[in-house]
Amino acid sequence: MSILKSYCNFVLLSLLFLFIGISPAFGQKAPKSVDKVYEQFSKAYEQLNLSMVAALYHKEAYYLTPNPEDSIRKGIGNIIDSFRGTFESAQKRGSSLKISFDIVERETSGNMAYDVGYYKFEAFPNEGKPFKSAGKFVTILRKKSDGRWQFVVDAFSDAPVTAFKQ
Numbered sequence: 001m002s003i004l005k006s007y008c009n010f011v012l013l014s015l016l017f018l019f020i021g022i023s024p025a026f027g028q029k030a031p032k033s034v035d036k037v038y039e040q041f042s043k044a045y046e047q048l049n050l051s052m053v054a055a056l057y058h059k060e061a062y063y064l065t066p067n068p069e070d071s072i073r074k075g076i077g078n079i080i081d082s083f084r085g086t087f088e089s090a091q092k093r094g095s096s097l098k099i100s101f102d103i104v105e106r107e108t109s110g111n112m113a114y115d116v117g118y119y120k121f122e123a124f125p126n127e128g129k130p131f132k133s134a135g136k137f138v139t140i141l142r143k144k145s146d147g148r149w150q151f152v153v154d155a156f157s158d159a160p161v162t163a164f165k166q
Contacts, residue, residue: 034113034141037149038101045099048087054080057151058142064155066135079154094126102165111143119156120164134161 037056044052054076057063063073063082073079090097098121105116116138123131140153 033143033147034106034108034115034149037141037151038103042099042101045097048091048097050080050083050087053083055150057154061151062153062155064153066157090123096124098122098124100164113141113143113149115139115141118159118164120161132161134159134164136163 040052040056043049044056057076057079059076060074061076061079063079065073065082073082086097089095100120100122101117102119103115103117105114107114116136118134118136120132120134125131135156136159137154137156139151139155141149142152143149
């Protein structure tokens with residue numbers, strides 16, 4: 001395992017353990033409003049809309065990709081750059097995109113929540129065969145004063161497509 005990958009795993013686990021230890025109130029049933037973040041994420045992919053994706057992340061959020069060459073991305077501008085290439089490529093090719101989520105575990109405490117789950121990504125080109133991939137993710141979300149939830153940490157890695165059960 002590379003040093004960067006080990007460091008990313010250490011940071012992610014540290015954040016997760018810190019987050020879990022914040023409050024003894026963990027284990028509360030998560031409000032359905034957390035699901036809206038994932039619904040909007042899916043709509044953003046369907047519409048290839050970067051602004052919709054940007055609205056889902058806190059301005060100082062952290063984004064961890066499985067690419068060992070990537071550093072931890074911080075801030076909305078750096079995060080959106082991760083999506084820009086995918087969306088622009090799909091637009092140029094006339095492809096449509098779809099992303100779906102399967103939440104395996106969710107916990108909340110006050111204005112914080114974390115999710116662990118799988119995602120499935122699908123690309124449907126105008127010509128040629130559709131493409132499917134899947135991955136695992138851990139997200140930490142914070143509820144804003146207006147009641148909307150935003151990602152403050154988003155980390156993902158690859159998984160077999162068969163891991164996605166939805």
